[in-house]
Amino acid sequence: MSLLGKRVTERIKPSAITEMMILVKKHKAISLTAGEPSSEMYPVDLLRETIERALRDPGILSYYPLSTGITELREWIAEWMKEDGLLPQSYGGENVIMTNGSQDGLNLVSEAFIEPGDTVLVENPTYPEALLAFGKEGARFVSVPVDKDGPIVEEMEKVLSQNKVKLFYTIVNFQNPSGCVTTEERKKRILELASRYGFLIIEDDPYRYLRYEGEHEGSYIGLAQEEDRVIYLGSFSKIIAPGIRCGYMVLPSKIVGPMGELILATKLSLPAFLQRATWELLRNIDMKAHLAKLADTYRTRRDALHRFLQEKAVPQGMTYDLPKGGFFIWARVPWLKDCFDFAKFAVLEEKVGVVPGAAFYPDVLTADRSTLRLSFAKVPPETAEEAGERLGRALARYKETR
Amino acid sequence: MSLLGKRVTERIKPSAITEMMILVKKHKAISLTAGEPSSEMYPVDLLRETIERALRDPGILSYYPLSTGITELREWIAEWMKEDGLLPQSYGGENVIMTNGSQDGLNLVSEAFIEPGDTVLVENPTYPEALLAFGKEGARFVSVPVDKDGPIVEEMEKVLSQNKVKLFYTIVNFQNPSGCVTTEERKKRILELASRYGFLIIEDDPYRYLRYEGEHEGSYIGLAQEEDRVIYLGSFSKIIAPGIRCGYMVLPSKIVGPMGELILATKLSLPAFLQRATWELLRNIDMKAHLAKLADTYRTRRDALHRFLQEKAVPQGMTYDLPKGGFFIWARVPWLKDCFDFAKFAVLEEKVGVVPGAAFYPDVLTADRSTLRLSFAKVPPETAEEAGERLGRALARYKETR
Numbered sequence: 092m093s094l095l096g097k098r099v100t101e102r103i104k105p106s107a108i109t110e111m112m113i114l115v116k117k118h119k120a121i122s123l124t125a126g127e128p129s130s131e132m133y134p135v136d137l138l139r140e141t142i143e144r145a146l147r148d149p150g151i152l153s154y155y156p157l158s159t160g161i162t163e164l165r166e167w168i169a170e171w172m173k174e175d176g177l178l179p180q181s182y183g184g185e186n187v188i189m190t191n192g193s194q195d196g197l198n199l200v201s202e203a204f205i206e207p208g209d210t211v212l213v214e215n216p217t218y219p220e221a222l223l224a225f226g227k228e229g230a231r232f233v234s235v236p237v238d239k240d241g242p243i244v245e246e247m248e249k250v251l252s253q254n255k256v257k258l259f260y261t262i263v264n265f266q267n268p269s270g271c272v273t274t275e276e277r278k279k280r281i282l283e284l285a286s287r288y289g290f291l292i293i294e295d296d297p298y299r300y301l302r303y304e305g306e307h308e309g310s311y312i313g314l315a316q317e318e319d320r321v322i323y324l325g326s327f328s329k330i331i332a333p334g335i336r337c338g339y340m341v342l343p344s345k346i347v348g349p350m351g352e353l354i355l356a357t358k359l360s361l362p363a364f365l366q367r368a369t370w371e372l373l374r375n376i377d378m379k380a381h382l383a384k385l386a387d388t389y390r391t392r393r394d395a396l397h398r399f400l401q402e403k404a405v406p407q408g409m410t411y412d413l414p415k416g417g418f419f420i421w422a423r424v425p426w427l428k429d430c431f432d433f434a435k436f437a438v439l440e441e442k443v444g445v446v447p448g449a450a451f452y453p454d455v456l457t458a459d460r461s462t463l464r465l466s467f468a469k470v471p472p473e474t475a476e477e478a479g480e481r482l483g484r485a486l487a488r489y490k491e492t493r
Numbered sequence: 494m495s496l497l498g499k500r501v502t503e504r505i506k507p508s509a510i511t512e513m514m515i516l517v518k519k520h521k522a523i524s525l526t527a528g529e530p531s532s533e534m535y536p537v538d539l540l541r542e543t544i545e546r547a548l549r550d551p552g553i554l555s556y557y558p559l560s561t562g563i564t565e566l567r568e569w570i571a572e573w574m575k576e577d578g579l580l581p582q583s584y585g586g587e588n589v590i591m592t593n594g595s596q597d598g599l600n601l602v603s604e605a606f607i608e609p610g611d612t613v614l615v616e617n618p619t620y621p622e623a624l625l626a627f628g629k630e631g632a633r634f635v636s637v638p639v640d641k642d643g644p645i646v647e648e649m650e651k652v653l654s655q656n657k658v659k660l661f662y663t664i665v666n667f668q669n670p671s672g673c674v675t676t677e678e679r680k681k682r683i684l685e686l687a688s689r690y691g692f693l694i695i696e697d698d699p700y701r702y703l704r705y706e707g708e709h710e711g712s713y714i715g716l717a718q719e720e721d722r723v724i725y726l727g728s729f730s731k732i733i734a735p736g737i738r739c740g741y742m743v744l745p746s747k748i749v750g751p752m753g754e755l756i757l758a759t760k761l762s763l764p765a766f767l768q769r770a771t772w773e774l775l776r777n778i779d780m781k782a783h784l785a786k787l788a789d790t791y792r793t794r795r796d797a798l799h800r801f802l803q804e805k806a807v808p809q810g811m812t813y814d815l816p817k818g819g820f821f822i823w824a825r826v827p828w829l830k831d832c833f834d835f836a837k838f839a840v841l842e843e844k845v846g847v848v849p850g851a852a853f854y855p856d857v858l859t860a861d862r863s864t865l866r867l868s869f870a871k872v873p874p875e876t877a878e879e880a881g882e883r884l885g886r887a888l889a890r891y892k893e894t895r
Contacts, residue, residue: 094693096608099751103758112558131549131586139548146541149532152736156514191593194761202629206498213634223758227604257496318841333552336764349501356505359761360598362738362767 104152107450115444133332145367155363160189164370216451241273265298265417302416319343395472399479407486418468443481509852535734547769557765562591566772618853643675667819704818705792721745749830796875801881809888845883
């Protein structure tokens with residue numbers, strides 16, 4: 092179809108994460124690939140019950156007159172975030188818009204703000220599906236490296252002095268893939284840069300409630316207060332279930348109207364009964380206990396994988412910092428020259444799936460090809476030993492054959 | 494937010510239908526506005542049951558590895574359409590992609606094909622939310638008038654000889670708003686034009702299964718056979734419920750891959766468990782009986798509204814052809830100079846909501862401002878008399894005061 096436009100012919104490339112997940116499934120490998128929670132942790136019974144309850148009112152199965160989502164859930168989210176000290180006092184449910192997961196939010200931001208050729212500043216490394224959403228609209232990328240405390244501010248200043256940046260995309264807690272957490276102090280300095288250089292901050296925060304030790308940080312949107320500089324993206328995918336596709340964005344009042352019209356043009360509305368069911372679930376679940384259970388489970392998984400990586404993969408040259416939350420161990424194997432090739436080798440030869448780290452760099456040419464992303468979320472402790480074993484063996488064999 | 498791009502600052506305008514629906518709700522008026530089915534007709538019990546069944550496998554609440562939708566439902570749809578003679582023999586489930594209602598399909602087509610300045614040919618009048626989706630990507634519109642048998646081919650040839658058209662958007666059965674049905678013979682002639690002038694046909698068909706008399710027509714996609722010229726958009730919104738947001742598109746094999754990547758970039762995936770539930774519902778429902786029940790109900794409603802319009806509104810000068818299916822009576826009141834103003838008057842003064850017909854014209858300047866769209870779908874016979882009464886009175890009073 093020669094009629095296809097630039098988005099699909101030039102701008103969008105196949106996703107390395109999806110390709111790897113499909114390969115893992117096909118070869119029935121142990122998967123360290125998926126950035127998704129473990130299905131035993133979904134509150135399925137409660138969800139089933141609340142959906143049943145939501146459907147008692149068939150009117151909820153009609154088109155919803157507000158494309159922005161149901162009022163009760165939007166208000167619940169604003170309250171919840173306020174209790175957590177994340178929102179300016181003047182914000183309320185009217186600043187919240189429901190999305191089909193965070194990716195829908197990323198796409199809406201991209202469609203509302205990006206014109207072809209606009210410059211988007213991203214972290215290096217960063218989440219590749221965000222690059223897809225911005226790249227789709229013709230964004231050009233510049234990047235700032237991160238260390239364990241988030242984006243390196245001095246490096247950011249250099250980039251900003253040389254480029255007119257429209258927006259900065261950042262994953263603030265347990266960043267995907269590096270695991271870094273942006274400190275309050277860095278956020279303040281970056282907000283100053285945003286004011287000085289006039290750019291918007293897209294604060295992506297799906298992993299916030301998956302902290303396994305230490306204290307919660309504040310948010311950009313809370314720090315910015317009345318300055319309309321920040322759009323916050325949240326999601327119930329990691330703490331309830333990805334399949335309810337229930338994400339949200341929090342944004343300055345003056346953008347809510349235009350964003351609602353954009354949603355109407357792209358999908359009219361989302362399944363409102365799922366939002367009603369989610370709202371009832373959130374009101375009825377003991378959220379503190381639920382989050383504590385998630386933290387216990389994933390902390391145990393992280394520690395188990397850590398132990399067997401120490402035993403089996405570290406002797407092959409692997410290094411990493413243990414993350415304090417989220418789903419990923421971001422590893423480096425200094426002698427590894429092509430992580431894409433190794434990832435294929437590992438799944439085909441040893442039936443263990445990892446994601447090549449170079450897929451997370453906005454610039455392919457300067458990507459660190461010795462990196463790997465290892466997700467522990469879906470690996471129970473009893474599988475971790477076998478996963479570590481296979482990965483260690485894959486590294487040893489791969490090293491020999493090259 | 495001066496950083497907002499052209500889509501929201503220039504291209505997208507507020508939706509007249511949505512504004513009218515909100516006004517009707519606020520003033521508790523009788524509504525002839527919504528293009529949606531009646532909620533008593535939703536198979537809610539069966540849906541509740543099949544969702545419950547789908548959720549017995551918590552894995553279905555994970556991200557789905559295929560952004561295009563679950564295989565079983567895609568295959569069911571292909572089979573169903575084949576039995577109806579709508580698809581080329583070589584097409585199968587792999588040609589079907591699930592969408593969040595038809596609007597999501599319209600948007601995906603627009604994003605995949607439209608570059609700013611591209612020309613889209615539409616019917617006159619047509620569905621305004623389709624104009625939003627195409628306009629969002631910077632489409633320029635040209636139009637072809639319709640009569641009761643669909644687009645007038647001679648007029649279409651004139652437009653094509655003067656414009657390089659990239660795609661033609663058409664609602665083939667019981668068109669929204671005019672109620673026209675494109676005949677097989679017109680479809681053949683228009684397909685020839687598509688080959689000659691090299692454009693794509695977007696065949697939107699949400700009302701097909703809401704026929705109240707007469708025989709079904711064939712489809713463009715079936716007639717085109719192996720020529721990759723047509724993308725078909727279908728939906729369960731009108732025959733199951735809009736709120737499950739379960740639409741689909743059928744497209745040539747070579748576009749499925751790029752379209753799947755576009756879906757990944759815009760939303761990763763849709764709620765797969767809703768697709769599983771819909772599939773189980775479709776397998777378990779007696780579809781023939783269900784569609785017959787829908788036809789009986791809506792035929793009765795159409796006839797009741799017809800009767801009271803004849804009594805109350807026709808004496809005020811209203812004219813229309815009775816549609817053979819769908820949800821709408823497309824009326825004209827020749828003395829009416831501003832249907833927007835009248836629609837506001839009717840809801841505020843007589844508490845009856847109608848959609849101003851001029852909202853359905855791609856070109857505001859040449860829009861017929863004496864038209865009104867009256868939906869009978871949500872008006873039970875016992876309300877039709879009151880609706881006709883109020884509308885007649887609104888017309889009489891409005892005529893006096895101008």
